[in-house]
Amino acid sequence: MARFDSRVVRSLWIVAVLAGAAGVAGMGVVRATQVPTTLEDFFVPGTQPVEEGEIFDTLLTSDECAGCHQPGDPEIAIFTPWEGSLMAHAARDPLFWAATAVANQDAADAGDLCIRCHIPMGWIGGRSTPTDGSRITEADRDGISCNFCHRMVDPDYKPGVSPAADQQILADLSSNGLLPSSPGNGSYVLDPQDRRRGPFDVVGDLGFNPHPVETLESPFHSTSEFCATCHDVSNPVYTKQEDGTYALDTLDAAHPTSDKHDMFPVERTYSEWANSAFADGGVDMGGRFGGNKALVSTCQDCHMPDTTARGCSFGSIRDDLPSHEMSGAATWVLQAILNLDEFGVIDPDAIEAGIARSISMLQRAATVELSQTGCYLNVRVINETGHKLPTGYPEGRRIWVNVQLLTEEGLPVAEYGHYDAGSADLTLNTKIYEAHLGVDEDIAAATGVPEGVGFHFALNNVLYKDNRIPPRGFTQAGFAAAGAAPVGADYADQQYWDDSQFFIPPGVTTASVTLFYQASSKEYITFLRDENVTNDAGQVLYNQWVATGKSPPVPMASEALAVTDHPGGDYDGSGSVDLADYAAFPACMYGPNVPVAGACAAFDCDDDGDVDVDDYGTFQLAVQFTP
Ligand code: HEC
Ligand code: HEC
Ligand code: HEC
Numbered sequence: 001m002a003r004f005d006s007r008v009v010r011s012l013w014i015v016a017v018l019a020g021a022a023g024v025a026g027m028g029v030v031r032a033t034q035v036p037t038t039l040e041d042f043f044v045p046g047t048q049p050v051e052e053g054e055i056f057d058t059l060l061t062s063d064e065c066a067g068c069h070q071p072g073d074p075e076i077a078i079f080t081p082w083e084g085s086l087m088a089h090a091a092r093d094p095l096f097w098a099a100t101a102v103a104n105q106d107a108a109d110a111g112d113l114c115i116r117c118h119i120p121m122g123w124i125g126g127r128s129t130p131t132d133g134s135r136i137t138e139a140d141r142d143g144i145s146c147n148f149c150h151r152m153v154d155p156d157y158k159p160g161v162s163p164a165a166d167q168q169i170l171a172d173l174s175s176n177g178l179l180p181s182s183p184g185n186g187s188y189v190l191d192p193q194d195r196r197r198g199p200f201d202v203v204g205d206l207g208f209n210p211h212p213v214e215t216l217e218s219p220f221h222s223t224s225e226f227c228a229t230c231h232d233v234s235n236p237v238y239t240k241q242e243d244g245t246y247a248l249d250t251l252d253a254a255h256p257t258s259d260k261h262d263m264f265p266v267e268r269t270y271s272e273w274a275n276s277a278f279a280d281g282g283v284d285m286g287g288r289f290g291g292n293k294a295l296v297s298t299c300q301d302c303h304m305p306d307t308t309a310r311g312c313s314f315g316s317i318r319d320d321l322p323s324h325e326m327s328g329a330a331t332w333v334l335q336a337i338l339n340l341d342e343f344g345v346i347d348p349d350a351i352e353a354g355i356a357r358s359i360s361m362l363q364r365a366a367t368v369e370l371s372q373t374g375c376y377l378n379v380r381v382i383n384e385t386g387h388k389l390p391t392g393y394p395e396g397r398r399i400w401v402n403v404q405l406l407t408e409e410g411l412p413v414a415e416y417g418h419y420d421a422g423s424a425d426l427t428l429n430t431k432i433y434e435a436h437l438g439v440d441e442d443i444a445a446a447t448g449v450p451e452g453v454g455f456h457f458a459l460n461n462v463l464y465k466d467n468r469i470p471p472r473g474f475t476q477a478g479f480a481a482a483g484a485a486p487v488g489a490d491y492a493d494q495q496y497w498d499d500s501q502f503f504i505p506p507g508v509t510t511a512s513v514t515l516f517y518q519a520s521s522k523e524y525i526t527f528l529r530d531e532n533v534t535n536d537a538g539q540v541l542y543n544q545w546v547a548t549g550k551s552p553p554v555p556m557a558s559e560a561l562a563v564t565d566h567p568g569g570d571y572d573g574s575g576s577v578d579l580a581d582y583a584a585f586p587a588c589m590y591g592p593n594v595p596v597a598g599a600c601a602a603f604d605c606d607d608d609g610d611v612d613v614d615d616y617g618t619f620q621l622a623v624q625f626t627p
């Protein structure tokens with residue numbers, strides 16, 4: 001198709017898709033429009049799907065590796081940990097399928113992009129169309145598999161370091177204009193032959209090649225750039241404008257630059273890391289991460305920690321064996337994946353161990369520090385990870401601060417961030433770390449999706465909020481350039497923590513604080529169910545969400561503090577903050593830097609020696625919180 005001015009194209013091409021939800025009755029609101037994108041719009045460079053008759057060795061499924069990289073043997077830290085990771089089940093994840101159905105509804109063929117990263121064997125095999133995944137095979141469900149990762153080629157050839165075979169592979173791509181310029185969006189380069197690449201000189205160490213095919217030493221596999229291939233996600237249907245907004249680019253055509261920095265940023269885990277102190281020589285985390293290593297730098301250091309183990313049933317024990325844990329924060333979803341495994345292919349013990357590892361990761365991800373100033377509790381949350389906390393997939397994910405304020409007898413006086421496990425509702429009177437994406441006015445007008453915050457992955461073109469805590473080494477400039485700048489939150493350069501203040505009403509002696517992680521909010525899960533007019537993926541997901549406890553929040557860190565009782569606005573000492581106190585406030589409001597005197601000190605909530613407008617706000621809170 002010829003290149004039109006994108007604005008004209010947009011208004012011409014937004015067509016009505018008949019509200020043809022026939023057959024899927026009672027599934028909520030049916031929107032009328034869809035962006036008529038095509039496969040071309042989701043083009044990403046790198047190795048392309050095989051065409052019929054083309055020579056490309058079939059990718060083997062992971063059971064072909066099980067014989068030697070044995071499952072079930074605790075000495076071999078490869079197969080079983082991988083089997084308990086979310087990546088092994090990326091093609092089975094019901095949350096993925098539910099989100100893909102809505103993506104396809106919102107932007108035609110968007111599912112091709114999703115399948116590319118989540119079901120790479122199906123994508124390479126040319127089975128990603130139709131993009132609803134209906135041609136995905138049982139073998140493709142092997143997800144991010146052994147053979148797939150270990151056939152990945154470094155797109156940036158390094159003479160003397162990269163395997164010599166890479167040169168030809170890259171030259172072939174380059175001559176077809178397919179060489180990726182920056183890692184991301186699943187722009188993987190795959191070796192057309194099954195040559196097994198890994199970090200060690202296995203052939204030299206063993207004195208023979210253990211595989212019937214070539215085994216190659218690949219330093220690429222020990223770098224974060226390897227993971228970057230899939231852990232920076234951008235929407236290629238949008239192009240960044242000079243004013244910083246994102247507008248639809250020409251439809252039915254590849255992104256004009258194919259550069260992720262010009263596309264709408266969805267996930268930036270790699271870029272967050274690349275702009276952190278971890279990328280700049282590493283950080284001594286005191287053994288919190290890294291297994292046998294003190295200094296941690298790469299993704300692998302934390303997510304595939306060096307352990308003393310074997311990689312195979314034969315071969316030597318190594319003290320730098322990359323344990324294939326690959327755990328992040330997945331808990332209920334792993335359980336849901338197991339519940340949906342009708343053929344019993346997944347080892348339940350591997351899943352159980354995987355869930356336990358995610359919980360352990362979450363418990364190492366943050367430190368909480370408490371202090372008191374006047375009638376305020378200060379809660380500092382320190383990010384101990386190598387990227388934002390939380391990072392990655394933004395929709396429905398959140399971390400919040402729960403504060404319980406108790407009397408001497410342990411009775412609750414007030415609570416911030418109350419979560420109701422039955423209804424899965426969170427009381428929003430607290431600090432929540434999260435990113436909110438949504439659509440702008442133009443996209444709203446074109447599609448019928450309401451303007452503002454929403455969960456339409458394929459349509460979102462605005463970051464409305466991102467107060468996720470940056471990692472060590474954060475800089476405003478670095479993050480802004482990577483499309484990962486905080487939105488609606490102020491983080492100074494080098495700040496990898498966040499402080500929040502909570503008002504303490506009178507009568508409180510203990511503050512008990514817990515940081516909670518929730519992978520999927522009720523709002524997101526119900527959205528995926530109600531918005532789906534295509535298939536039952538949203539309902540399947542919803543049922544699993546209910547059956548597994550509605551994404552139970554995982555406690556990450558807890559601290560308690562003995563609190564000094566502060567009158568907190570109780571001017572007349574009546575035991576409560578009420579209208580009589582309220583009447584006295586104006587007379588006590590001296591203004592900044594005028595020393596506070598006598599009973600008026602009760603109003604000096606921030607303990608700065610005067611009573612001023614800052615205290616007035618707190619005073620109003622005090623009236624609200626005390627009977
Ligand atoms: C016949 C047994 C056997 C089978 C089957 C097998 N491997 Fe291996 N593999 C080994 C041995 C032995 C090593 C060396 C382990 C060591 O030295 O730590 C190894 C090492 C590797 C390495 C590391 C290479 C390096 O240079 O660091 C990779 C990658 C690998 N195998 C991938 C695979 C994949 C993928 C499969 C399935 C498609 C597979 N292997 C199947 C025996 C096997
Ligand atoms: C081929 C693409 C691809 C590559 C390469 C890749 N990942 Fe992933 N990764 C994914 C996808 C897709 C998911 C999400 C799976 C899902 O939920 O369906 C994921 C999920 C994860 C998770 C989240 C698990 C959780 O429990 O929340 C971690 C951690 C992770 N990957 C780490 C890594 C690391 C470390 C590397 C590099 C060694 C890497 N990934 C390389 C595609 C990839
Ligand atoms: C560039 C690779 C890439 C592309 C393209 C991609 N994803 Fe993902 N996706 C990931 C990675 C990596 C993660 C894991 C991040 C994390 O856990 O924070 C993930 C996580 C998810 C999750 C969360 C899964 C869970 O269990 O928590 C959903 C849902 C999802 N993706 C849906 C989609 C949909 C729908 C599309 C297409 C519109 C898509 N993805 C396109 C790489 C990709």
Ligand code: HEC
Nearest residue numbers: 227231270273298299302328329361365385386390391392
């Ligand atoms: C210093 C250790 C460290 C490094 C380095 C690190 N991570 Fe993580 N990562 C963690 C911890 C701890 C968690 C669990 C907390 C969380 O979910 O944010 C995590 C979570 C994740 C998740 C799950 C996201 C979520 O919030 O559910 C993904 C995906 C991920 N990491 C990928 C990566 C990738 C890719 C890299 C390299 C570019 C990397 N990590 C580097 C420690 C690290």
Ligand code: HEC
Nearest residue numbers: 065069078079082144145146149198199221222300311322
């Ligand atoms: C997400 C990509 C990914 C997947 C999936 C994956 N690996 Fe790896 N594997 C790696 C990376 C990266 C390294 C090197 C890590 C490092 O150097 O820190 C590695 C290292 C290895 C090694 C080297 C250890 C040794 O002793 O030689 C072996 C063997 C191996 N993988 C086999 C497997 C097998 C078998 C599977 C499937 C059960 C598998 N891998 C799945 C990315 C992956």
